[in-house]
Amino acid sequence: MEVSRRQALVGVAGFAAASLIGLQKTYAADGFLELTARATKVRLSGAAGPESELIGYDGQVPGPTLRFTKGQPIRIRFRNEFDQPTTVHWHGIRLVNAMDGVPGLTQDAVQPGASFDYEFIAPDAGTFWYHAHVDSWNQVARGLFGALIIGEVEPSFAPENDHVLVLTDWRLNEAGGFDAASLRSAMDWSHAGRIGNLLTVNGGIRPEISVPAGVLQRVRLINTSTARVLKLSVAGAMVAARDGQSLGEPFEMSDKFVLGPAQRVDLVVEPSQGATVELLETSGKPIVLARLVTGRLAGSADAGRLAIPDMAEPDLANAVAVKLVMQGGALGSLNGVKLAEMHAMGMPAGDAPLWAFNNVSGMGDTPLFEAKLHQTIRLDMVNETAWDHAIHLHGHHFRATSRQGIATGDPAWLDTVMIAPGEVLQVAFVADNPGDWMIHCHMLEHSVSGMDTWFRVV
Ligand code: C2O
Ligand code: CU
Numbered sequence: 374m375e376v377s378r379r380q381a382l383v384g385v386a387g388f389a390a391a392s393l394i395g396l397q398k399t400y401a402a403d404g405f406l407e408l409t410a411r412a413t414k415v416r417l418s419g420a421a422g423p424e425s426e427l428i429g430y431d432g433q434v435p436g437p438t439l440r441f442t443k444g445q446p447i448r449i450r451f452r453n454e455f456d457q458p459t460t461v462h463w464h465g466i467r468l469v470n471a472m473d474g475v476p477g478l479t480q481d482a483v484q485p486g487a488s489f490d491y492e493f494i495a496p497d498a499g500t501f502w503y504h505a506h507v508d509s510w511n512q513v514a515r516g517l518f519g520a521l522i523i524g525e526v527e528p529s530f531a532p533e534n535d536h537v538l539v540l541t542d543w544r545l546n547e548a549g550g551f552d553a554a555s556l557r558s559a560m561d562w563s564h565a566g567r568i569g570n571l572l573t574v575n576g577g578i579r580p581e582i583s584v585p586a587g588v589l590q591r592v593r594l595i596n597t598s599t600a601r602v603l604k605l606s607v608a609g610a611m612v613a614a615r616d617g618q619s620l621g622e623p624f625e626m627s628d629k630f631v632l633g634p635a636q637r638v639d640l641v642v643e644p645s646q647g648a649t650v651e652l653l654e655t656s657g658k659p660i661v662l663a664r665l666v667t668g669r670l671a672g673s674a675d676a677g678r679l680a681i682p683d684m685a686e687p688d689l690a691n692a693v694a695v696k697l698v699m700q701g702g703a704l705g706s707l708n709g710v711k712l713a714e715m716h717a718m719g720m721p722a723g724d725a726p727l728w729a730f731n732n733v734s735g736m737g738d739t740p741l742f743e744a745k746l747h748q749t750i751r752l753d754m755v756n757e758t759a760w761d762h763a764i765h766l767h768g769h770h771f772r773a774t775s776r777q778g779i780a781t782g783d784p785a786w787l788d789t790v791m792i793a794p795g796e797v798l799q800v801a802f803v804a805d806n807p808g809d810w811m812i813h814c815h816m817l818e819h820s821v822s823g824m825d826t827w828f829r830v831v
Contacts (some may be wrong), residue, residue, distance in 0.1 A: 398437060405450035405490060406439070410459055410505070410517060417571065418549035419578060425551035427516035428455055428505075434576050435539045435597065436503070436519025443498040443523050449491045451483065458482035461491060462506040463521060464635060465617045465770075465788045468493040470808025473767055474506045477736070478809050478827060482507050497682060498525040499617030500537070500593040500637040510599060510817040511556055514567060518597045523617070530591040530675045536582055537575075538652065538663055540632070542598035544569035563703045563727045565760055566600025566634075566816035572654060574663045583668035586646040589677040590665065593639050594652075596632045599817040602761060602791065604629040604656045607640055614639035618770055618786035619679035629655050633763040633791040635815040641677055684770060684786055685747070687801035692751035695742045697764075697812070699792070701728040701823060704759040713737035727822035728758070728814070734823035741812065741826045744804035750828075754798040762819060765789040767810040768830075771802035789815055804830040 399407045413429040416422045430436025441447050451461050460482055462474035472493040476482040483489045495501075505517035520537045528535075544567060546552040561567045574580050584590050591613070596603050611623035612630070615638055623641060632638055642665070644650045650665040701707045712726050713735040726734035731741065744750050752771070756762060770786040776798050792798045807830045814824035 401450055405448045407450050407452065408436070408439075408461070409452040409454050411454040412456070413516070415516070415576070417543055417551060417573070418545060422549040426553070427551060428512060429516045430519050433519075434516035435541070436517070438520040438522060438537055439503065440522045440524060441495060443495060443526055445494070447491070447493055447495060450488055451491055452488040453483045453485055456485050457508065457512070458484050459505045459507045459512060459517065460489070461503055463491070463493070463501065463503050464765075465499075465501040465637070466493070466495050466521070466523075467497060467768055467770065467806055468495065470768065470806070470810070473808070473810070475767065475811055476507050478811065495523045497617060498523045498680065499614055499619070500595060500639055501617050502539075502595050502597060502635075502637070504597065508821070510567070510821040513597070513817055514556060514599045515551070520593075520595055522593070525680060529677060529679055530589070531673050533585060534588055534673075534675055535591045535593075536584070536665075537593045537595070539575050539595050539597055540603060540662065541573050541576075542569040542601035543571045543573060545571050561600075562818040562822045566818040568601055569598070572660070572662055574652075579661055579663060581664045581666045584644060584665045585671060586644055586648070586667035588674050589641055589643050591639060591641055591677075592652075592665070593637065594632060595637045596634055598634050600634055602634065602763070603632040603654055605632055606630065606653045606655045606659070607642060607650060609650070610640040610642040612638055613641045613679055615785040616770065616787045616789060618682040618684070620784050621681050622784070631791055633761075633789060633815070634817070635763060635765055635789045636787075636791075639679070682770075682786055685803040685805055687749040687751070687772060687774070687803055689749065689751065689774065689801055692749040692801060693742075693744065694751045694753055696731065697741070697752050697754045698731050699728070699754070699756045699758050699762055699814075699824070700730070700732070701726070701734070702758040702760050702819075705757065707734065710734050728819050728824040730812075730824060730826045733826065736811075736825045736827060740809065740829040743829045743831060746805065746807055746830060748804050749801060750804050751799060751801045754792055754800065756792045756794055756796045756798075759794050761794065761816075762792050762824065763789050763815040764792060764812065765815045766802070766812050768806040768808065769802045769804065769810065771800040773798060774801050775799040804828075806830060
């Protein structure tokens with residue numbers, strides 16, 4: 374497997390310098406937190422490797438971890454000091470539509486030199502992330518992402534027992550720098566997306582995190598990769614939350630726990646004295662991504678229970694059913710598919726459409742469906758392609774109610790769900806957030822080449 378070869382090559386090179394600087398957050402006089410996108414140079418393969426020209430929030434890759442408390446007004450003044458238009462999307466936050474950061478749908482893109490004030494309230498405590506939503510196949514691939522943590526009003530874990538690990542797949546060239554030359558590979562776009570050959574954790578390679586022994590640790594994992602589906606394993610870990618939302622009753626983590634692009638999982642694990650807990654990638658031969666090492670830190674014990682999400686339960690008996698058929702890609706067909714008039718988020722001019730939903734490739738001017746406020750929507754997804762997809766709904770969390778016609782009983786609330794080739798997946802949610810919301814594949818190469826649509830809640 375590619376990852377292991379590259380990781381063997383670069384070895385334990387330590388953190389990229391950019392992850393250690395600029396940790397001081399700045400606030401404007403009116404209380405807005407300042408967040409700036411700008412070009413930055415990062416040594417992805419360690420101190421001995423070449424510098425890569427990336428884009429970072431506040432010049433960091435990943436961007437600074439933003440922390441707020443549930444229900445607190447969030448005010449962020451975003452400045453674009455990069456040379457391309459961009460926006461910020463607050464992935465998984467059920468926020469007011471105008472702050473969702475989708476160009477051409479909820480706001481105009483922020484031009485170079487301009488700024489935009491994001492102001493919203495986060496209704497849920499949990500693990501979220503933020504990222505660019507303009508040319509995300511390029512801007513996210515080059516570093517415009519970061520963790521967004523919404524704390525509970527009464528935290529269930531003390532800070533020393535609460536860890537954020539941002540997992541990112543990078544494609545490096547032979548010299549060990551970011552492989553910009555392959556960014557628009559039609560081969561990647563029509564297959565599994567851009568799959569890399571280096572996995573970083575918080576921008577570093579195989580970090581060791583010092584934790585207190587004998588105390589429950591919360592480990593928040595975020596897959597910010599543009600396309601790589603991670604299979605993870607942590608011995609003895611329990612899964613406490615998915616996509617930012619508590620499961621209520623934690624369950625034992627499986628051996629190859631699937632964490633698709635944009636998905637998050639909160640684990641709870643209790644390392645005993647002298648033990649090392651390894652986070653493994655298990656798609657192929659297991660690779661160590663990070664280690665929790667029990668140190669001399671004294672830890673205070675926490676209740677370790679997350680509050681139940683405050684989410685309206687779908688009323689399946691009275692649901693409005695909407696079909697969402699995935700088409701195209703290599704080995705697939707676009708026969709009869711028409712090209713939508715593109716919103717600003719669409720594919721670069723001149724590139725052929727590769728993917729479609731319901732015979733339409735790209736964002737059209739009419740929504741896929743319109744929902745009445747508080748209506749339960751049942752999305753019947755059918756993957757007619759030969760590839761996995763990571764389907765993301767903006768502004769809402771949903772339940773995956775059945776797969777292949779069989780009820781899942783899955784207690785999770787998701788904002789992004791994996792669907793395998795040939796699979797039929799039913800998800801349901803209450804359309805309780807007014808506005809225009811995207812549905813797209815979070816394999817960002819699929820999104821740009823056609824797997825985008827939207828719905829309206831009125
Ligand atoms: Cu995480 Cu439309 O995005
Ligand atoms: Cu896809």
